[in-house]
Amino acid sequence: MASHDTTAFLDDLAGLLGKRGLLRDPDAMARYISDWAGDRLGMPLAVARPASTEEVAEVVTLCRRHGIRMVPQGGHTGLVAGALPEADGGELVISLERLNRIREIDPVNFTMSVDAGCVLDTVKQAAAEHDCDFPLSLGAQGSCQIGGNIATNAGGLNVLRHGMMRQLVLGLEVVLPDGRIWNGLHALHKDNRGYALDQLLLGSEGTLGIVTGAVLRLCPRPEQSRTALLGLPSVEAVVALYGLARRGCSDLLTAFELIPRRCIELAMEATPSLRDPMDAAHPWYVLMEVDATGPVDLDAMVEQLVERGLEGGLILDGVLAASEAQAQQLWQFRESMLEGQRRRGEHLRTDISVPISAIPAFVEAAGRAVTAASPHAEIIAYGHVGDGNLHFNVLPPAEMAEADKRDHLHDLEERIFAVLDDFDGSISAEHGIGRTKQAAYLARLSPVEHELAEGIKALFDPEGLMNPGRILPPR
């Protein structure tokens, strides 16, 4: 496969990284080349596993000298094939997994300095040991890495209170596409010096450089929390209840998840130990959580909200977790419903956002568009109400032949996006563009924005070797 040139490159790389630092055997590379959902496969030239920022810089310099395309990779849990190598065998995967040191924790400054390859759960645990919390919360937190969270500006469950990764990073260390190290590792909560280069790197999906370290912002560790699962009659009621909750729970509302009845059923299918949470089935559910430090009466807060919701006919029934174990059980519905969905085989996953006020109208209009084109398709719309972020997913008709599903789902996606355009929504609220969302992204990009994006890419990566073809097409 490797040409004369790549052989020389790989020899240099092996000399640089040693045996532990370079993988070329297909079996050893397996876990770096299939994406999370398992439906896409790539084949890289090799997998480099540098062990320090300096080694990352040396690998990048070597790639540049040989004209080798690079794909930075964290925990490889992305959903848009941004860190998945092409199948042409020409890209070098650069895994950050060996840069996994917690560098420093300063609980007085509420900051933590980490290597990019630290797993999110590890970071959260390290914070907890200092009575702090790193509030980013994702399904993939057991394997996703901080560097990937930064590169994709990760979101998740607690964004309505704590913001996305963009709000949780104070400083960055980055290896630029020319191999130079940019050290912006400041532990400062306020810093208005010049252009926000760090903000540009955040969410750039590895196309402008490789994040090797970061200073993260911490919060006090919550001392108490309350979790409730509520049954509601309509999406309108969900949005109205969100307004009450946002106002009635001060800034202590941590999660407010929309779950349709179908997802409760999918969860119970996937996890048979789960029982239907209320006596009756309700068309929509909300899984909400509040947490606090200090003397706040969260019971009173939740009770008042539920009372108002019941009075106003917004809430039909509900379950308040009486213990941490019960709270985890309620969250189990949120996790198991994803597994239930996965078991249904190939389906359409979207990640859209609209203004919160537009959620009901969007759900209705997009639902109509899907049903008109595919009467037996099954819509599963869940998401983060406080962010206007819906995963408006579709299971194809049960009777459809496997071979027809992909095209059919793609057609439905385009119909959903067309509805989304009427609401000035985003085709990617939190997952990013990568490769799978690129066509839909480019189709909606204004010429001026496209030109600026190309200019930024060319400024950082004039040779186009750093994660090429992600976000923007390769040059």
Next chain:
Amino acid sequence: MASHDTTAFLDDLAGLLGKRGLLRDPDAMARYISDWAGDRLGMPLAVARPASTEEVAEVVTLCRRHGIRMVPQGGHTGLVAGALPEADGGELVISLERLNRIREIDPVNFTMSVDAGCVLDTVKQAAAEHDCDFPLSLGAQGSCQIGGNIATNAGGLNVLRHGMMRQLVLGLEVVLPDGRIWNGLHALHKDNRGYALDQLLLGSEGTLGIVTGAVLRLCPRPEQSRTALLGLPSVEAVVALYGLARRGCSDLLTAFELIPRRCIELAMEATPSLRDPMDAAHPWYVLMEVDATGPVDLDAMVEQLVERGLEGGLILDGVLAASEAQAQQLWQFRESMLEGQRRRGEHLRTDISVPISAIPAFVEAAGRAVTAASPHAEIIAYGHVGDGNLHFNVLPPAEMAEADKRDHLHDLEERIFAVLDDFDGSISAEHGIGRTKQAAYLARLSPVEHELAEGIKALFDPEGLMNPGRILPPR
């Protein structure tokens, strides 16, 4: 003054903007050409006052055609001469003041769309009418404009809870230096499409384009608040109390201001109706505020904190405001101390940040450095503890001749910054770089960061006509 070319330009401009839209009379231009502190004066070619985004675009296009340098200007309350025209008569001030429309408020989405020329107080009032709050809070809020807040990534009093302007903007409309309008006015809480161009514009101080509109993020309007002024023995105690407050007040702590005894005295000098707030004088004070919506017992929260602070010897004495009027009186100290400082004539104003944990050591080391060089100078260090942001200011020795003060203060500034470098601090936490902080900024800029900053400027503004010489030197 105007050459043949500028005459043709001014004629074109007059034709475009009409009488109300163009000022050339020195008297009429007066308020656009002296900066807030009154110690710097500029002289522009003229002041353009376009009334719409399209007019801004036409003015920019005209400037570009004639090679005229542009200085965008909001409320002109900046502190680093970023919006002050040069004295050479060659720059066109483009004031956004006539773009002052609240475009739309969506209280369900917690967003507001505004023209860039809206005054911050107007925006806050408009939000309040919909039971919402726009939480940016600055001394200059009665005259500063949203566009300027965006261009400078404004900070202020409530950053520890609500973040800087960067965290409060969801979408931007910008006239680029080539006259094209970039419409990024999305009202989406989550949007991960491509590079964060809006984040790059935020804090770019008018050097990459002119912000003409924005979508702002709102919060629920607080239903209750508590304000306390506390006396403390040391800066160490202040930082320790901040840790207790951050943990004990959940995410409801809105302000935590450090005030030295000298500032209480300056406030009483400036506002004779103010009485010494406690029986004894204390070396340091903290002015803190918590606020909430919903059923939270703020009295219990503050009482518990004060009790713990007293027990631990962190708090010596304190005043809790029993009414809104009393709270305003306590805040009066914070405002009047600035006036008291101003009355002392020329003095050094800094705007630095360090990690919160480093505040005590920095205050001591910087104090030593100042006193060693100028034993009779008076140090006034106040600021926002939760942001690690200090205004470490110096009044020159009373006996010093006026003519010597500027150089002396500049020397002291360099000594303070040298200490700051040991703490990896920022020479500009919230005010920006503009022109007055440029030398100190460039002296500390790494080559790689400098090159990227120049590249970004060249990408957006290849002709170097948009607020040239601010942040970076003119080309």
